[in-house]
Amino acid sequence: MDRNDSFREFMAAHQQSLTRTAYLLTGDRHLAEDLLQSVLVKVLGRWPVTNPPAYARKALVNQYISWRRRRVSTAELPSAEPPERSYSSEEPTIVRIAVQRALSRLPPKQRAVIVLRYYEDLTEQETAKVLNCSVGTVKSTAHHALARLRALAPDLAPRFSELEGRKTVEGARR
Amino acid sequence: MTWLRNVLHDIADDAPRLDLTERIIARRERRRLLAPALMTAAVTVTAAVAVAVVTLTATAVVRLAPQEPVAERPGAVTDLPARGVGPVSHAYLTYCRPDDGRVPAGCVEGGWQVVTRNGRTYRVAQALRNDTGYGIRRSPLAISGDGRKIAYYATGAGTFVVRDLASGAVETAPAKVPKGWLGSITHLLLSDDGRYLAFSKRPPLQDPAMVFDLRERLVRPLPNGATPIGLSPDGDTITLAEYAPKSRLRTVGRLWSSSLASDAKAVDLPGNHLAGPLSPDGRTVLAVSHLPDSTCRGVSGNVVPVDPRTGKTVQRELAYVDTGTGEIVRRVPIGGLPVADHRVYLRGWIGPREITAITTPLTCGDGRDGRTATMTRQPSYAPYTVHAVNVDTGSARKLATYRAQSPLHLVLPGFPGTL
Numbered sequence: 136m137d138r139n140d141s142f143r144e145f146m147a148a149h150q151q152s153l154t155r156t157a158y159l160l161t162g163d164r165h166l167a168e169d170l171l172q173s174v175l176v177k178v179l180g181r182w183p184v185t186n187p188p189a190y191a192r193k194a195l196v197n198q199y200i201s202w203r204r205r206r207v208s209t210a211e212l213p214s215a216e217p218p219e220r221s222y223s224s225e226e227p228t229i230v231r232i233a234v235q236r237a238l239s240r241l242p243p244k245q246r247a248v249i250v251l252r253y254y255e256d257l258t259e260q261e262t263a264k265v266l267n268c269s270v271g272t273v274k275s276t277a278h279h280a281l282a283r284l285r286a287l288a289p290d291l292a293p294r295f296s297e298l299e300g301r302k303t304v305e306g307a308r309r
Numbered sequence: 310m311t312w313l314r315n316v317l318h319d320i321a322d323d324a325p326r327l328d329l330t331e332r333i334i335a336r337r338e339r340r341r342l343l344a345p346a347l348m349t350a351a352v353t354v355t356a357a358v359a360v361a362v363v364t365l366t367a368t369a370v371v372r373l374a375p376q377e378p379v380a381e382r383p384g385a386v387t388d389l390p391a392r393g394v395g396p397v398s399h400a401y402l403t404y405c406r407p408d409d410g411r412v413p414a415g416c417v418e419g420g421w422q423v424v425t426r427n428g429r430t431y432r433v434a435q436a437l438r439n440d441t442g443y444g445i446r447r448s449p450l451a452i453s454g455d456g457r458k459i460a461y462y463a464t465g466a467g468t469f470v471v472r473d474l475a476s477g478a479v480e481t482a483p484a485k486v487p488k489g490w491l492g493s494i495t496h497l498l499l500s501d502d503g504r505y506l507a508f509s510k511r512p513p514l515q516d517p518a519m520v521f522d523l524r525e526r527l528v529r530p531l532p533n534g535a536t537p538i539g540l541s542p543d544g545d546t547i548t549l550a551e552y553a554p555k556s557r558l559r560t561v562g563r564l565w566s567s568s569l570a571s572d573a574k575a576v577d578l579p580g581n582h583l584a585g586p587l588s589p590d591g592r593t594v595l596a597v598s599h600l601p602d603s604t605c606r607g608v609s610g611n612v613v614p615v616d617p618r619t620g621k622t623v624q625r626e627l628a629y630v631d632t633g634t635g636e637i638v639r640r641v642p643i644g645g646l647p648v649a650d651h652r653v654y655l656r657g658w659i660g661p662r663e664i665t666a667i668t669t670p671l672t673c674g675d676g677r678d679g680r681t682a683t684m685t686r687q688p689s690y691a692p693y694t695v696h697a698v699n700v701d702t703g704s705a706r707k708l709a710t711y712r713a714q715s716p717l718h719l720v721l722p723g724f725p726g727t728l
């Protein structure tokens with residue numbers, strides 16, 4: 136099997152999950168495609184790599200942070216707005232829009248930490264490895280990110296707080 | 310699982326379904342092939358910069374980094390900056406008085422706009438404006454396969470130029486082309502490296518079509534009235550296609566080995582077809598059955614691979630096994646693409662197995678049985694949907710929808726197809 140074939144196998148298995156992560160990071164379908172494409176060209180350039188899914192995810196997250204820092208004007212435009220009125224945290228569509236909108240206003244590293252910790256379900260140690268930083272930095276970034284999400288989506292503030300408590304307990308257990 | 314994880318999964322369900330594999334492999338291959346050339350160029354540039362720095366006084370300030378364009382308000386349309394523009398996804402011609410419907414932002418009557426992959430739109434103010442009101446002069450524009458270069462007729466230069474969007478470098482064609490030589494349908498073909506540029510027009514008139522080698526400053530005449538649809542990687546052989554009065558392919562070889570283009574060969578295609586760009590193997594062409602303008606009947610959207618040397622339809626696999634016979638007929642039905650009530654135009658290849666196809670809705674004159682109805686194109690801006698069609702399976706996936714007034718008004722990266 137040549138390197139292109141093994142890359143094809145990897146893509147068949149992991150392309151969609153990487154696309155989902157890219158979409159959560161960028162919030163835009165076209166930007167997600169651009170980001171993923173640029174990262175995967177680099178990944179293929181170093182192929183074969185050890186643990187391709189983890190390698191690609193790490194490259195994806197770091198490329199996203201680097202892009203956002205350089206290209207401040209490519210901020211995504213949410214397609215819907217949460218209602219002006221106060222809403223229940225049990226209304227899934229509204230909650231989703233509110234979270235999406237709040238995520239779009241997070242600095243890139245905070246958003247990456249939220250995606251890695253709460254979507255990819257990585258531990259603080261694993262997240263630190265992806266971001267090339269210390270566990271302490273991950274903890275403080277997550278703390279600041281949740282605080283900002285609480286401010287950006289005040290109706291969801293209690294649920295974000297509850298989340299932070301739960302992750303801390305889980306982290307201590309691990 | 311936390312509630313936030315559920316919500317994030319819910320959001321991620323909106324992610325696009327992509328199949329980037331072959332595109333990434335092709336991009337990687339291109340980079341690999343370009344790397345030695347870039348290394349040589351980098352060494353040359355480094356030496357030049359070193360000399361320049363040494364000759365400057367100690368207080369001189371040298372700005373080596375390319376100047377980035379000023380960040381624009383999202384959705385704003387500005388003139389193309391001198392440099393620092395990213396790859397473009399498409400270009401379109403703007404007319405500001407459509408019969409009905411919305412006028413594009415930043416509209417200039419008969420002017421071209423390019424749109425980057427990041428969604429920035431720029432007017433190409435340097436390009437000759439098209440005659441207003443669908444006149445006899447069509448000023449064409451072409452985009453290289455990687456979206457990084459564009460070619461257009463520069464009013465100031467009196468001929469065609471190729472512009473590198475990132476660096477701003479402009480190469481001017483080695484011969485002037487009077488504006489009067491531009492026909493009502495004018496085509497440009499730009500090689501991926503920006504070195505070769507071919508131009509032709511319809512009606513053919515008496516003036517020549519031509520191909521330029523911008524690096525060696527050479528010009529060769531071409532058969533007139535045909536669309537240039539492909540060029541060999543060494544620039545030595547060009548393929549042109551005609552669709553009226555009959556579908557025909559012309560191959561002209563040894564372009565640069567003598568002062569006159571020679572070794573020309575013409576073959577007729579079976580039936581009435583619109584040829585797409587030459588396939589990456591350089592030996593086959595995909596064509597789509599052409600709908601006569603006088604009727605809405607006989608609609609067929611089958612994609613037919615055609616060997617440009619014989620004009621015969623061939624099996625798609627021949628492009629890859631290179632049997633050299635090119636005589637086996639195979640039709641690949643398109644799946645997931647509206648073909649029964651849409652026009653289909655083939656455009657650039659986006660990998661060894663995928664070609665772009667543009668579809669736009671048909672309208673029939675009387676709208677009853679279609680038997681004698683005259684087809685009319687929508688006078689206002691109509692949707693043109695771009696799909697990637699897998700030439701193995703015929704399956705299509707939608708890439709984007711743009712708005713234009715004619716297929717000739719919408720340009721995608723890569724070699725052009727007929728119409």
